[in-house]
Amino acid sequence: TGHELGHKKEAFDRWMAKIVLAVVGYGHFFIEHNKGHHRDVATPMDPATSRMGENIYKFSTREIPGAFRRAWGLEEQRLSRRGQSVWSFDNEILQPMVITVVLYTLLLAFFGPKMLVFLPIQMAFGWWQLTSANYIEHYGLLREKMADGRYEHQKPHHSWNSNHIVSNLVLFHLQRHSDH
Numbered sequence: 001t002g003h004e005l006g007h008k009k010e011a012f013d014r015w016m017a018k019i020v021l022a023v024v025g026y027g028h029f030f031i032e033h034n035k036g037h038h039r040d041v042a043t044p045m046d047p048a049t050s051r052m053g054e055n056i057y058k059f060s061t062r063e064i065p066g067a068f069r070r071a072w073g074l075e076e077q078r079l080s081r082r083g084q085s086v087w088s089f090d091n092e093i094l095q096p097m098v099i100t101v102v103l104y105t106l107l108l109a110f111f112g113p114k115m116l117v118f119l120p121i122q123m124a125f126g127w128w129q130l131t132s133a134n135y136i137e138h139y140g141l142l143r144e145k146m147a148d149g150r151y152e153h154q155k156p157h158h159s160w161n162s163n164h165i166v167s168n169l170v171l172f173h174l175q176r177h178s179d180h
Contacts, residue, residue, distance in 0.1 A: 003130070006030045018096040022103065024126025027096020032071035037134075042143040042158040043151050052140035060131045136160060 002020035005013045006029070014030075021027045033048070040046035047066025050059045075093050076086045084090055089098075108115045141158050143151040 002026075002029070003033065003133075006034055018092070019099060022096035022099035023122075025097075025100045025104075025123045026127055026130060027100065028068050028071035028093045029130060030096065031074055031092055032067045035074050036067075036070045038154075041154055042138055042141045044142075046138075048134040049138040050135045050140065052142075056132065056135050059135050060128075063131055063134060064127060 002017045005017035005020060008014060008017070017030055018027055021029050037046055037048045040049075042049050047063045047070060050056070050063075071093055072086075075091050079086050079088060079091060082090075087094070089095065104115075104119055107119065137159055139160065141160075143154065143158055145151055
Protein backbone atom coordinates (compact mmCIF):
# COMPACT_ATOMS: atom_id res chain seq x y z
CA THR A 1 0.00 0.00 0.00
CA GLY A 2 2.84 2.36 0.86
CA HIS A 3 4.41 1.63 -2.51
CA GLU A 4 1.27 2.53 -4.45
CA LEU A 5 0.41 5.59 -2.34
CA GLY A 6 3.92 6.89 -3.01
CA HIS A 7 3.03 7.17 -6.70
CA LYS A 8 0.03 9.41 -6.13
CA LYS A 9 0.10 13.17 -6.79
CA GLU A 10 -2.01 14.33 -3.86
CA ALA A 11 -0.09 15.49 -0.78
CA PHE A 12 -2.39 13.50 1.53
CA ASP A 13 -1.74 10.24 -0.34
CA ARG A 14 2.02 10.84 -0.34
CA TRP A 15 1.99 11.50 3.42
CA MET A 16 0.00 8.32 3.91
CA ALA A 17 2.73 6.46 1.98
CA LYS A 18 5.34 7.87 4.36
CA ILE A 19 3.27 6.84 7.37
CA VAL A 20 2.65 3.30 6.07
CA LEU A 21 6.35 2.85 5.29
CA ALA A 22 7.32 4.36 8.66
CA VAL A 23 5.44 1.58 10.46
CA VAL A 24 8.17 -0.85 9.35
CA GLY A 25 11.01 1.70 9.49
CA TYR A 26 11.48 1.76 5.71
CA GLY A 27 10.48 5.36 4.94
CA HIS A 28 13.43 5.96 2.64
CA PHE A 29 11.71 3.65 0.11
CA PHE A 30 9.41 6.57 -0.74
CA ILE A 31 12.37 8.54 -2.14
CA GLU A 32 14.50 5.70 -3.45
CA HIS A 33 11.75 3.97 -5.37
CA ASN A 34 10.19 7.02 -7.01
CA LYS A 35 13.33 9.05 -7.74
CA GLY A 36 16.04 6.41 -8.04
CA HIS A 37 14.59 3.05 -9.00
CA HIS A 38 12.24 4.45 -11.64
CA ARG A 39 15.12 6.32 -13.26
CA ASP A 40 17.71 3.50 -13.13
CA VAL A 41 15.52 0.37 -13.28
CA ALA A 42 17.09 -2.57 -15.13
CA THR A 43 20.55 -1.00 -15.14
CA PRO A 44 23.66 -1.88 -13.10
CA MET A 45 23.21 1.42 -11.15
CA ASP A 46 19.94 0.25 -9.60
CA PRO A 47 20.34 -1.59 -6.29
CA ALA A 48 16.65 -2.57 -6.54
CA THR A 49 17.10 -4.55 -9.77
CA SER A 50 18.16 -8.16 -9.18
CA ARG A 51 20.78 -9.55 -11.50
CA MET A 52 20.56 -12.76 -13.51
CA GLY A 53 21.70 -15.65 -11.31
CA GLU A 54 21.68 -13.55 -8.11
CA ASN A 55 19.82 -15.28 -5.30
CA ILE A 56 17.43 -13.30 -3.12
CA TYR A 57 19.71 -13.40 -0.07
CA LYS A 58 22.68 -11.90 -1.91
CA PHE A 59 20.31 -9.40 -3.54
CA SER A 60 18.92 -8.30 -0.17
CA THR A 61 22.40 -7.60 1.23
CA ARG A 62 23.02 -5.33 -1.76
CA GLU A 63 19.56 -3.82 -2.16
CA ILE A 64 18.67 -2.84 1.40
CA PRO A 65 21.78 -0.75 2.22
CA GLY A 66 22.08 0.40 -1.40
CA ALA A 67 18.52 1.72 -1.41
CA PHE A 68 19.11 3.72 1.77
CA ARG A 69 22.39 5.19 0.49
CA ARG A 70 20.83 6.20 -2.81
CA ALA A 71 17.76 7.71 -1.13
CA TRP A 72 19.96 9.74 1.21
CA GLY A 73 22.07 10.96 -1.72
CA LEU A 74 18.99 11.95 -3.71
CA GLU A 75 17.56 13.89 -0.77
CA GLU A 76 20.92 15.54 -0.14
CA GLN A 77 21.02 16.73 -3.77
CA ARG A 78 17.40 17.94 -3.72
CA LEU A 79 17.82 19.90 -0.51
CA SER A 80 21.17 21.32 -1.59
CA ARG A 81 19.55 22.72 -4.76
CA ARG A 82 17.01 24.43 -2.50
CA GLY A 83 19.73 25.80 -0.22
CA GLN A 84 18.61 23.63 2.70
CA SER A 85 20.50 21.36 5.03
CA VAL A 86 20.10 17.62 4.65
CA TRP A 87 19.22 17.66 8.36
CA SER A 88 16.20 19.95 7.88
CA PHE A 89 12.70 18.64 8.48
CA ASP A 90 12.09 19.04 4.75
CA ASN A 91 14.20 15.88 4.34
CA GLU A 92 11.65 13.29 3.24
CA ILE A 93 13.73 10.49 4.73
CA LEU A 94 13.86 12.10 8.16
CA GLN A 95 10.10 12.71 8.18
CA PRO A 96 9.09 9.03 8.22
CA MET A 97 12.11 8.24 10.43
CA VAL A 98 10.73 10.59 13.09
CA ILE A 99 7.33 8.90 12.75
CA THR A 100 9.00 5.50 13.24
CA VAL A 101 10.85 6.63 16.37
CA VAL A 102 7.74 8.24 17.89
CA LEU A 103 5.53 5.24 17.04
CA TYR A 104 8.01 2.68 18.40
CA THR A 105 8.56 4.76 21.56
CA LEU A 106 4.80 4.92 22.16
CA LEU A 107 4.39 1.20 21.55
CA LEU A 108 7.23 0.43 23.97
CA ALA A 109 5.76 2.78 26.58
CA PHE A 110 2.26 1.32 26.21
CA PHE A 111 3.01 -2.40 25.80
CA GLY A 112 6.38 -2.66 27.52
CA PRO A 113 9.57 -4.57 26.75
CA LYS A 114 7.78 -7.40 24.92
CA MET A 115 7.66 -4.99 21.97
CA LEU A 116 11.45 -5.35 21.70
CA VAL A 117 10.73 -8.81 20.29
CA PHE A 118 7.75 -7.90 18.12
CA LEU A 119 9.01 -4.66 16.52
CA PRO A 120 12.17 -6.08 14.91
CA ILE A 121 10.20 -9.07 13.62
CA GLN A 122 7.50 -6.96 11.98
CA MET A 123 10.14 -4.56 10.69
CA ALA A 124 12.15 -7.39 9.11
CA PHE A 125 8.96 -8.85 7.62
CA GLY A 126 8.05 -5.51 6.02
CA TRP A 127 11.56 -5.02 4.65
CA TRP A 128 11.55 -8.57 3.30
CA GLN A 129 8.23 -8.02 1.53
CA LEU A 130 9.51 -4.91 -0.27
CA THR A 131 12.84 -6.57 -1.08
CA SER A 132 11.10 -9.70 -2.38
CA ALA A 133 8.88 -7.60 -4.63
CA ASN A 134 11.91 -5.74 -5.99
CA TYR A 135 13.72 -9.03 -6.54
CA ILE A 136 10.89 -10.57 -8.55
CA GLU A 137 9.74 -7.53 -10.53
CA HIS A 138 12.94 -7.02 -12.53
CA TYR A 139 14.90 -10.24 -12.05
CA GLY A 140 17.62 -10.60 -14.66
CA LEU A 141 16.30 -7.80 -16.87
CA LEU A 142 18.73 -5.27 -18.31
CA ARG A 143 18.10 -2.22 -20.47
CA GLU A 144 20.35 -1.89 -23.50
CA LYS A 145 23.15 0.66 -23.28
CA MET A 146 23.15 2.93 -26.33
CA ALA A 147 26.18 4.30 -28.23
CA ASP A 148 25.99 7.63 -26.33
CA GLY A 149 26.39 5.82 -22.98
CA ARG A 150 22.79 6.28 -21.88
CA TYR A 151 20.37 3.42 -21.38
CA GLU A 152 17.32 2.87 -23.54
CA HIS A 153 14.03 4.20 -22.17
CA GLN A 154 12.15 1.86 -19.80
CA LYS A 155 9.67 -0.36 -21.57
CA PRO A 156 7.08 -2.87 -20.32
CA HIS A 157 9.47 -5.76 -20.99
CA HIS A 158 11.83 -4.35 -18.32
CA SER A 159 9.41 -5.61 -15.64
CA TRP A 160 7.85 -8.98 -14.97
CA ASN A 161 4.07 -8.57 -14.91
CA SER A 162 1.04 -10.71 -14.15
CA ASN A 163 -2.58 -10.13 -15.15
CA HIS A 164 -4.33 -12.25 -12.53
CA ILE A 165 -7.42 -10.80 -10.82
CA VAL A 166 -6.57 -12.14 -7.36
CA SER A 167 -3.04 -10.71 -7.37
CA ASN A 168 -4.49 -7.43 -8.67
CA LEU A 169 -6.81 -7.22 -5.66
CA VAL A 170 -4.34 -8.45 -3.04
CA LEU A 171 -1.31 -6.50 -4.24
CA PHE A 172 -3.01 -3.19 -5.16
CA HIS A 173 -2.00 -3.42 -8.83
CA LEU A 174 1.63 -4.24 -7.97
CA GLN A 175 1.58 -7.22 -10.32
CA ARG A 176 1.30 -4.77 -13.24
CA HIS A 177 4.56 -3.17 -12.21
CA SER A 178 5.48 -1.64 -15.55
CA ASP A 179 2.15 0.25 -15.62
CA HIS A 180 3.40 2.71 -13.05
